Amino acid sequence: MPPVVEQIYDDVLRRNPGEVEFHQAVREVLESLAVVLTRHSEYTEMKTVERICEPERQIIFRVPWQDDRGEVHINRGFRVEFNSALGPYKGGLRFHPSVNLSIIKFLGFEQVFKNALTGMPIGGGKGGSDFDPKGRSDAEIMRFCQSFMTELYRHLGEYTDVPAGDIGVGSREIGYLFGQYKRITNRYESGVLTGKGLGWGGSLVRTEATGYGAAFFADEMLQARGESFDGQRVVISGSGNVAVYGVEKVHQLGGTAVACSDSSGYVVDEKGIDLDVLKQVKEVERGRIGDYADRVASATFVEGGSIWDVPCDLAIPSATQNELDGDAATTLARNGCRYVVEGANMPSTPDAVRVFREAGIAFAPGKAANAGGVATSALEMQQNASRDRWTFEHTEARLEEVMRGIHARCHETAEEYGSPGDLVLGANVAGFLQVAEAVHALGLV
Numbered sequence: 001m002p003p004v005v006e007q008i009y010d011d012v013l014r015r016n017p018g019e020v021e022f023h024q025a026v027r028e029v030l031e032s033l034a035v036v037l038t039r040h041s042e043y044t045e046m047k048t049v050e051r052i053c054e055p056e057r058q059i060i061f062r063v064p065w066q067d068d069r070g071e072v073h074i075n076r077g078f079r080v081e082f083n084s085a086l087g088p089y090k091g092g093l094r095f096h097p098s099v100n101l102s103i104i105k106f107l108g109f110e111q112v113f114k115n116a117l118t119g120m121p122i123g124g125g126k127g128g129s130d131f132d133p134k135g136r137s138d139a140e141i142m143r144f145c146q147s148f149m150t151e152l153y154r155h156l157g158e159y160t161d162v163p164a165g166d167i168g169v170g171s172r173e174i175g176y177l178f179g180q181y182k183r184i185t186n187r188y189e190s191g192v193l194t195g196k197g198l199g200w201g202g203s204l205v206r207t208e209a210t211g212y213g214a215a216f217f218a219d220e221m222l223q224a225r226g227e228s229f230d231g232q233r234v235v236i237s238g239s240g241n242v243a244v245y246g247v248e249k250v251h252q253l254g255g256t257a258v259a260c261s262d263s264s265g266y267v268v269d270e271k272g273i274d275l276d277v278l279k280q281v282k283e284v285e286r287g288r289i290g291d292y293a294d295r296v297a298s299a300t301f302v303e304g305g306s307i308w309d310v311p312c313d314l315a316i317p318s319a320t321q322n323e324l325d326g327d328a329a330t331t332l333a334r335n336g337c338r339y340v341v342e343g344a345n346m347p348s349t350p351d352a353v354r355v356f357r358e359a360g361i362a363f364a365p366g367k368a369a370n371a372g373g374v375a376t377s378a379l380e381m382q383q384n385a386s387r388d389r390w391t392f393e394h395t396e397a398r399l400e401e402v403m404r405g406i407h408a409r410c411h412e413t414a415e416e417y418g419s420p421g422d423l424v425l426g427a428n429v430a431g432f433l434q435v436a437e438a439v440h441a442l443g444l445v
């Protein structure tokens with residue numbers, strides 16, 4: 001850790017004991033910021049970095065609900081309103097048994113920089129619950145969402161805090177959450193949640209946005225090195241929202257996605273993942289990835305194991321945090337992988353990122369490469385505010401423009417700060433400067 005940020009990091013460790021994911025996310029940003037603090041002494045004097053590392057507000061609440069058999073369950077709800085210097089808090093809700101304060105804080109912290117990189121007027125936050133939606137009936141999901149919103153609604157508002165989906169929260173859950181918000185407040189406040197259904201205030205392309213955006217970002221990285229998607233073999237982990245639409249756009253841009261996964265294992269399909277079958281299994285039937293191999297003759301299912309054993313030119317980890325460790329990175333490098341583009345939030349461990357650097361693999365951090373989802377959420381808010389509805393083509397063109405713009409900013413900032421090609425530094429510094437300027441301008445609040 002560079003000496004100029006060491007004290008800040010030590011304070012974060014001391015004040016947030018045991019929050020390992022949060023420590024990891026802060027450390028990765030601080031390592032990039034030494035170069036900024038030596039140029040901008042005002043940020044040291046005004047403790048701007050320290051202020052950005054401390055959430056503005058952290059809300060933890062009880063979520064009681066009853067299952068279909070009448071049994072009572074108690075879950076824990078979270079919303080961390082991290083930074084609102086650039087606009088209302090914005091960031092998804094995650095429903096997964098692994099959710100705890102550390103994970104929500106790491107995601108909220110990342111979100112602050114990501115949202116800044118989009119150039120749109122949105123602050124950063126994140127929330128969720130340790131509720132496990134797997135195997136739950138529709139009625140149970142609805143009751144849980146209603147109980148969750150019965151507490152959360154008082155903290156939300158289109159000018160205050162605007163959640164969206166994340167792992168375990170898709171348009172079904174957003175529907176139940178929005179319905180309860182509307183009922184309690186007696187307001188049809190469309191802009192209070194994004195990721196809504198198309199018939200009631202949602203935006204075209206929001207479903208596809210994160211996966212499409214990551215593919216657009218990868219396309220920029222390829223072009224920066226004089227290459228294109230043509231003939232590239234791609235491995236995408238996960239088979240949720242990000243992964244499915246990552247596969248779709250990779251195919252449209254000329255690459256071939258040959259493998260994807262879920263927590264039970266991975267499938268390899270040398271002919272290229274058949275998107276219709278994948279969508280049927282994952283989006284319609286909410287089934288397991290092994291079901292894909294049961295239906296597609298060219299596919300094989302590997303139970304457990306690591307998807308990163310599958311040779312590829314370009315990897316897009318799109319499942320969850322820390323899913324790609326140092327060993328997996330070494331395997332990817334040995335098999336000739338040349339690009340890693342994070343579709344998920346912090347899927348690569350620090351060891352993995354070190355291996356990518358040493359192996360000369362071009363690497364894009366999630367806060368830059370997966371910003372397409374939140375950018376399109378901001379487009380959804382724009383449509384809600386103007387009571388308008390844009391076409392798919394127009395919305396996708398705006399998304400593409402934002403993603404190519406983020407790549408350009410990261411690329412140029414890395415050069416300006418003496419580390420050409422280092423998109424980690426470029427993203428951290430560009431995101432920080434955008435937020436820091438606003439934090440500074442708004443005074444000590």
Ligand code: NAP
Nearest residue numbers: 166167168210238239240241242262263319320344345373
């Ligand atoms: P999702 O629809 O819930 O899908 C998550 C996928 O990852 C599922 O296929 C899941 O499999 C798999 N997965 C989870 N944990 C895994 C593990 N330990 N090993 C292997 N596979 C695992 O979620 P999502 O919206 O695609 O989000 C994926 C990642 O992208 C998250 O890091 C999220 O924060 C990030 N992200 C999402 C968006 C967005 O707009 N959706 C935007 C920015 C960033 P199972 O079904 O078996 O659990």
